[in-house]
Amino acid sequence: MTGHEPPLPLPVARRRYVTVSVLFWLPIGLSLGPQVLLFTERGMALVAIAGFFAAHSLTAAALELPTGGLSDVLGRRVVLATAGVLNLSAFTLLALGTVSWVLTLGMAIMGAGRALSSGPAEAWYVDTVQAHSGPDADLRTGLARGSAATSAALAVGTLVGGALPWLLGRGPDLGARLSEATSGLVLPLSVPALLGAAVIVGFVVYVLTALPEPPRPPATLRSVLADVPATIVGGLRLGGGDALVRRVLLSAGAAGAALATIELLTPGRAAGLTGAPESGAVLFATLACAGFLCSGLGSHIAPLTARLTGGGERAVLAGLGAGACGLLVLGVTAGSSGPFGTVVAALGYGLVYLGLGVAGPNENDLLHRRVTSSRRATALSVQSLALQLVGALVGLAVGALPGGPPAWLLGGTVLGAGALLWIRGTPSREAVPRPTGTPDTVGGGDGG
Structure with a gap:
């Protein structure tokens, strides 16, 4: 959109925002199911794998x-496209890497892509909607x-991956021939990440062609770098x-702890139940698909939950509380391999994602009504920072703990605290938007 064109109609903006979300997260879903098991096949121990995930999370947190x-300075589109290029490099390294430093580098590059992508698409959508209405x-x-x-997208990608x-x-020696033909670089567990890399190419093309923005003042590298200290200070003061x-940011950290716990422990638990990494990947993919569907259902009913509970804040409480209960169920059933315990654990797994799905849109609705357009992407980055940083720390702790209930209960305790x-609550201030001309990034009151 140029300075003389009207904003996109709301249905078009929503459709393009949904498409960008699908194209970005589908590759991540493709790699999610086999990722931990691929690292294991490469000879990596659980502590090393926890280190890979920490490299991702800490890089994302640092950036x-x-x-x-x-994206507030350069534009949403160019930053999103750059994130896609970084993810393309990361997926290639993770699919083909055979030594720990290459896998660490791949996860770190993916963390950089995550940092760049954590706010621009949502900020573009909110900017477009508010420009229109x-x-x-x-x-x-x-x-x-x-x-x-x-x-x-995560559900479909995880199931396919x-x-x-x-x-x-299952083909006659197909996996062995694939590995032999590529000198061990490509294993069957590597293929989903390579397919994800192909999808990322489509994501970059779509972002560059389908997300119009108003023109921005020309920005030089010097002006962008000069703005970094002010951005960091403003971000650190965001919840002060x-x-x-502040509650939104702390809740994001609690959600990061829950996700780190599930993503690190579930693949090994699935492989233990099936007895083989490939069949374990199928079971984990099925679980993850169901979990993401539960998350999607939670997101879909998030507005309804807010109406039924009396506001977005109470909906967040209900969602995070449900997720914490799900993790506690997973901890209690960690030592059970019987049919009943497995079914109960699967229900707990779904409850975690359902609760996080309910909480997320309500948290972000509260956040967007507190920040100005000029700081919207920064606020989303601070939120992602909290999720990544706490997720990395809890993931390292989970990797160091002995197997069984303690690791699961750690994640559940952190989410329960969130x-x-x-x-x-502060219902009287929930829906009061900040004036767009206000120079502060957030409201100055305590809010309760």
Whole structure:
């Protein structure tokens, strides 16, 4: 969109936001099912694998604030495309890497892509909606649809990514011939990541052609770098003067702890039940697919949950509380391999994702009504920073703990603490948008 063109109609903006969400998260879903098991096949121990995930999360955390304002300065489109290029490099390294330093580098590059991608698409959507309908426009519906589309993409990608290695392994020596032909670089467990790399190419093309933006003042590298210290300071101060924003950020950290726990422990638990990495990848992919569908359902009913509970804050409390209960169920059933325990564990797994799906759009709706357009991507980056940093620390702790209930219960305890933050609400201020001309990034009141 140029300075003389009207903003995109709301249905078009929502459709493009949903498409971008699908194209970005589908490759991640493709790699998610076999990733831990691929690392294991490469000879990596669980502690080393936890280190790979920490490299991803800590890189993302370190770059969130320095890069968080880039899309506010350079534009949403160029930053999203750069994130796609980084992910393309990362997926290639992770699919073909055979030694720990290459895998660490791949995860770190993916973390850099995650830092760049954590806010621009959502910021583009909110900017477009508010340009079309004003600052009081409904955001929750579109955010919920984007979150639901993300969950659907992860569900489909995880199911396909988990099934591909198993299908390749069922052919007569197909997996062995594939590995031999590539000197061991490509295993059946590598194929989903390579397919994800191909999807990322389509993501970059779509971002560059389908996300129009108003023209921005020309920015030089010097001006962008000069803005980094102010961005970091502004990000660090984001939750200092507003208790509601502070709760959103702390809740993101609690969600990161829950996700790190599930992503690190579930693949090995699935492989233990089936007795082989390929069949374990299929089981984990099936579980993950169901989990993401539950997350999508939670996102879809997030507006309804807010109405039924009396506001977005109470909906966040309900969602995070449900997720914490699900993790506690997984911890209690960690030592059980019987049919009943397995079914109960699967229900707990789904409950975690359902709860996080309900909480996410309501948290972001609260956040967007507290920040100005010029700091929106920065605020989302701070939120992602909290998720990545706490997720990395809890993931390292989980990797060091002995197997069994303690590791699961650690994640559940952290998520439960995040839910408790929302017991004391601030309903009177929830829906009051900040004036777009206000220079502060968030409201100055305590908010309770």
